[in-house]
Amino acid sequence: MLKNIPVGDTERPVPGWALRLAKALPFIVLPQCLWRLPFAFDFCMGLIDEKRGPWEWWAVPYVFGLSLVTESVTLLTLGLVSGWGEVFPRWVPFLRGRRVPPLVATVPALLGGAVVTFLFDLLGFIQGVDIFAPERWGSVWWMVLARICITPAMLWGPITLALAVAYHRRRTRPLALAA
Numbered sequence: 001m002l003k004n005i006p007v008g009d010t011e012r013p014v015p016g017w018a019l020r021l022a023k024a025l026p027f028i029v030l031p032q033c034l035w036r037l038p039f040a041f042d043f044c045m046g047l048i049d050e051k052r053g054p055w056e057w058w059a060v061p062y063v064f065g066l067s068l069v070t071e072s073v074t075l076l077t078l079g080l081v082s083g084w085g086e087v088f089p090r091w092v093p094f095l096r097g098r099r100v101p102p103l104v105a106t107v108p109a110l111l112g113g114a115v116v117t118f119l120f121d122l123l124g125f126i127q128g129v130d131i132f133a134p135e136r137w138g139s140v141w142w143m144v145l146a147r148i149c150i151t152p153a154m155l156w157g158p159i160t161l162a163l164a165v166a167y168h169r170r171r172t173r174p175l176a177l178a179a
Helices: 016-040 059-078 102-131 140-171
Strands: none
Touching: 016 059, 016 140, 059 102, 059 140, 102 140
């Protein structure tokens, strides 16, 4: 049976599995963000691409920005297990200190989780069949490194969906059933 870990600033105890997953998620996605960075400098990490064009100046800010946005979005899932996901912070005008309606956090988390699941899992699987084909790589070791770095990111969507459901249940169930 999963044990509830009380978090000091939440209204109700957060399930231990949810707290661990929310804290681990940025680290689960980090290998893919790091693996992507050499591409900004036209280093293709062993990938053989016949259709490759010349290196573009905008690749550096684009790839670094994409990695920063990715990590920032994964950090937002911490709101599903923290007090700042239940009460608006003081710096939010007109809403400061008020309770966050559960659907205000649940709906974007569910939509985001569904989109990320679609992009990384379904499309990733379809394209992954091609991108992980041995003939696309200069060496089997580059392919293994790519799989090690990219595959954990496929958990991002399902983890976000699970955290959103747990958040919604914790915030909407009657107090007697929440414990």
